[in-house]
Amino acid sequence: MTFFKPFAVVAALAVAAAPAFAESRVTYKSAKSASSYYQMAVQIAEAMKAGSGNEIIVTVEESQGSVQNVMEVKARGADYVFTTPPALVRLAQGGKAMFEGKGDPAFDEIRALFPIPSLTMHFVVSEASGITDFAGLEGKTVLLGKGSFGAREGAKYLGLFGLEGKVELAEVELSNAVPALKNGQIDAFVTAGSFPAPNVIEAAASTGVTVLSLSDEQIAQTKRARLVIPAGTYAGQEEDIVTTSLPVVAYTTTKMDEETAYQLTKTFWEGKAAMGEAAPWWNGVDESLMANITGKLHPGAIRYYKEAGMALTDAQM
Known part of the structure; x- marks a missing residue:
């Protein structure tokens, strides 16, 4: 049985494309290709393309796991988006557990965009x-x-x-x-x-x-x-x-510009209902999961959440 119907998402979102802005190319690093989280990444890529009127182009990369995703922050640029549990971000920023002796100032620049299925x-x-x-x-x-x-x-x-x-x-x-x-x-x-x-x-x-x-x-x-x-x-x-x-969140870093982070966040939430029609796991994502984001949000994401009237904590700001 599969829930994954990316072309249904494209069709549903194409009629509601976001206002045009400079084309943004984003790399989305997710999970192993056989996992449901990789399927989610591909679905997000399709939704971003359709919902932005082809202005956000997302390339999905396979990953060996969340620790690798966080570690690559040190070498990645402004186009990097990745998924990981918030707990791992806290450990990286504190240089603890699997990040002991591997700390880097780049970890302090990690910023959240939106929650994905836990x-x-x-x-x-x-x-x-x-x-x-x-x-x-x-x-x-x-x-x-x-x-x-x-x-x-x-x-x-x-x-x-x-x-x-x-x-x-x-x-x-x-x-x-x-x-x-x-x-x-x-x-x-x-x-x-x-x-x-x-x-x-x-x-x-x-x-x-x-x-x-x-x-x-x-x-x-x-x-x-x-x-x-x-x-x-x-x-x-x-x-x-x-x-x-275990909550899972899509992150980027402060290297990403505010407009791109805003459009990514806005397009995700506005396309979530259509994604849920194609894959029911998205129906478990709602505003309540925002409480699981324990670190800072990207300024572009904050801008969207304020516009949408979603409550944020002081720690997220």
């Missing part, structure tokens, strides 16, 4: 398992996957919620999660990505699943952002799912 945690259990909450995972077989954010976060949550050593961890690749759940090889799997997640959609449609909600206390333990997946997102989901997420 990495959203899904704890997916089969209906046949009878699991209704995290305590019910005890003694069950859970697939975490390997090496991904979702796998690391899932293992962390099992520890936080008193389940470490109390579940059987399946030695199955996450790509095989749905058939493994269907044939009873596993009782649950953990995945992180933009919602609606394709593997969760498939599992809900073919097997019948429950996506577990976290309590407010559990969310506080994780120290992650609270996120609500609306009822009806997945087949059989009658209530909202309360879970956690």
Whole structure:
């Protein structure tokens, strides 16, 4: 199943092109080409071109990850836009964790433009398992996957919620999660990505699943952002799912001129509804995600948000 329909976005936006200005060429560095975030980047590129009347031309570059995206700020120019969680920007600016000993004044010039779909945690259990909450995972077989954010976060949550050593961890690749759940090889799997997640959609449609909600206390333990997946997102989901997420934001630097940053931000928000028609993950992006941008916004973006009447914090200014 795919949600990606870039030409639908182009058609929808072409009729509402923004006023002309000097052509801007932008490089948008995203994620691995097989990921949903790369698909989002391509969709943004199409939307920018259509929504600006061909005045914003975006070239999408594949990336090996968010850390690489931040590190390249040191060598990039005014046309560089990249995606990363705000937490990584804070670490880079503080020279901490993976950026220890690799600090650079260029990191202090990073500025936010707009939020994109968050990495959203899904704890997916089969209906046949009878699991209704995290305590019910005890003694069950859970697939975490390997090496991904979702796998690391899932293992962390099992520890936080008193389940470490109390579940059987399946030695199955996450790509095989749905058939493994269907044939009873596993009782649950953990995945992180933009919602609606394709593997969760498939599992809900073919097997019948429950996506577990976290309590407010559990969310506080994780120290992650609270996120609500609306009822009806997945087949059989009658209530909202309360879970956690890792926010992801599109950034540039102060090298970018104000007008280009303004047009990028304006075109993104004005084209978001059309993007959502082509790919439902955009429907989870709204003004509420602005609170997840903990650092400074680019002056051009600030100009748009003031015009649009969106509230900004002192820290974002």
